[in-house]
Amino acid sequence: MIPKKLTKMKLPYFFQQFLGFLAVIIILMTVTIFSLVHFGRRTALNATENRLFSYAESVVNEDLNPAQLDTINRVLTAQEVSFFVFDEEGDIIYPELPLNLRANIVPDQIKQLQSGERISLTTNREDLLGNPRETTLVYLPYFQKNNKEYAGFVTLSAPISHVNQQMEDLKGNLFNAFLISTIVAILLSLVFAHYQVKRVNRLRKAAHKVAEGEYTIQLEHKERDEIDYLTRDFNRMVMALKESQDEVIKQEERGKSFMQDAAHEMRTPLTTINGLLEGLEHDVIPETQKLRSIKLMRKETRRLIRLVNENMDYENIRSNRIVLTKHAIPLSEIVDEISEQMKEIIKESSNELIVHDLDNVTVYADYDRLKQILVNLIKNAMQFTQSGEIDISSRNTIEGTEITISDTGIGVTETQLENIWERYYKADASRTKTRFGESGLGLAIVQQLVELHGAEITVKSEIGKGTTFKMMFPKKPKN
Ligand SMILES: Nc1ncnc2c1ncn2[C@@H]1O[C@H](COP(=O)(O)OP(=O)(O)OP(=O)(O)O)[C@@H](O)[C@H]1O
Ligand SMILES: [Mg+2]
Incomplete structure (x- = not known):
């Protein structure tokens, strides 16, 4: 769930992109400036401390007699460095001052000095003489020359205003750089945000068109980033929508024509039955013809029942309501059974049924449904x-079992061939009502059954020469 706050947010995508980009630049620059200034200041202070310590070391290495200290003092004063010497008690012994200045140092620090450690600190209030300015102070102990005992310490201090000045200069420079980069960043983020928003808007407009029913839209894209991938998926989605819409239209048309065709198919037998019943009612049918009329009515009724049954069968197969029980079936067995059942029809038809060697052929299929397929195809051929x-022939291939049923009959044209799988389609409408009771459902059922088996059926035909149906049943899957 999207939080309520977010759904209410009215910030356009353009500004989200723009602000996001800008925020990153500003945060980056601010962090850089702060760390550079901090690092620079720390480095400058370290340099000052080191300088003061090296002065202090040269002082304690001398004999610390007043004349020498004066010389050192002069040199250091010229460099803005104050210089004091204290005894072990912390009382000043150089330079001589009117008041007894004591080192501003805590006992712990005295202990550190006694043990030979050096101390450095930065005070930002005042130097040793009480002047209010930021100062770096260093304390270095010195020892008796003869017995190496702690004798006091020297303190050197130097103002660090120059460091601060340097830091101000650095800040100024960095700020200028910051300003320039912010301006460049604003321009860049405007360009980027504009580019991204343009791409998103293109998708939005396309989605809008699709929502209005335009399913032909396909957007160009390069496989570069997420928006490109989104565009690719969008194209796929539109294509899928188009396919399902086409399917819906096709189904609607099929449903419409099914109703028309079914009504048409049923009208003929019903009209015949009705006519005969009327004749019987008004006693206009001669006694000798009555039995014939009843037989005719029964034939027409059977035709109606067959029509209804086949339609139901077709619908059941189509909507996956039938379950196949597949086995490896020896094809010769099933073909023998069909030949036996169709013996009469074959005899009457003046055609010859040639069954080629099927001995080693097995088909992985549902027995009854495979028989239904073959009966339909053989009946059509007859x-x-x-x-x-x-001709009936078959062979086992790497993919599965191929079954071929070919005839030397009237054949169909290429356009007729495209339609023979449709329900109620008869290539030659005048040939309806033969003794096989044509209704145009046979091949539609065959196609559904073949599909249900995961098999394929193809047909080739030439007018006046004959028709060949080829099926490929897949092998039993290995578990
Ligand atoms: N072997 C074939 N030779 C020539 N035409 C064929 C052949 N098989 C099918 N057809 C054509 O295809 C049409 C559709 O065949 P289908 O089996 O679906 O229906 P039918 O045989 O007319 O009726 P039904 O099978 O429902 O009794 C046929 O009417 C015929 O025109
Ligand atoms: Mg048929």
């Missing part, structure tokens, strides 16, 4: 062939 041949 139906559309006059004094010709119907």
Whole structure:
């Protein structure tokens, strides 16, 4: 869930991008300035301390007699360095001052000095003489020459105003650099934000068009970043939407034509039955014809039942309501059974059924449904062939089992070939109502069943020469 606060946020994407980019630059620059100034100041202070310690060391290495100290004092004063010598009690012994100045130092620090340690500190209030300015102080102990006993310490101090001055200069320079980079950053972030927002807006407009039903939009993109990937997925989504919309339209049309076709198919037998019943009602059918009429009515009724059953079968297969029980079936067994069942039809049809060697062929399929497929194809071949041949052959391949049923019949044209799988399609409408009871459902059912088996069916046909149906049933999957 998106927090309420965020959903209410009205900051346009452009400014989000812009501010984000700018914030990064400003934070980066501020951190850089602070760390540079801090580091610079620390380095300068260390240098001052080191300088003072080296002076202090040269002082304690001397004999500390007043004449020499005066000379040192003069030299150091010229460099703005104050210089004091204290005895072991912390009382000043050089220079001679009117008042007895004591070192501003705590007992702990005295102890440190006694043990030979050196001390440095920075006070920002006053120097040793009480002048209010920032100062660096160093304390260095000195020892008796003969017995190396602690004898006192020297203190050197120097104002660090020059360091502060340097830091101010550095800050000034950095601030200028900061200003220039902020201006450049603003310009850059404007360009970037504008570029990104333009890309997002392009997608937004396209999405808007899709929402209004335009499913042909495809946006150009390079596989560079997330927006490109989003564009690619958007294109895919539009394509999928288009496909499903086409499918919906197709289904609607199919539904419409199904109703029309079903009504049309049923009207003929119903009209025949109705006509005969009327004749019987008004006793206009001669006694000798009555039995024939009843037989005709029964035939038409059977046709209606078959139509309804096949339609239901088709719908059940289509909506996956049937379950296949697949086994490895010896094809010769099933073909023998069909030949036996169709013996009469074959005999009457003047055609010859040639079954090629099927001995080692097995098909991984549902027995009844495979039989239904083969019966439909063989019946069609019989139906559309006059004094010709119907060939059944098969072979096992690497992919599975290939079954071929070909005839030397009337064949169909290329345009007819595109439609033969449609429900109620009959290439030649005048040939309806043959003794096989055509309704144009056979191949539609075959196609659904083949698909359900995960198999494929293809057809080749030539007018006047014949038709060949080829199926490829996949092998039993290895577990
Ligand atoms: N072997 C074939 N030779 C020539 N035309 C064929 C062949 N098989 C099918 N057709 C054409 O395809 C049409 C559709 O076939 P399909 O089996 O679906 O319907 P049908 O045979 O007309 O009716 P049904 O099978 O429902 O009794 C046929 O009407 C016919 O025009
Ligand atoms: Mg048929």
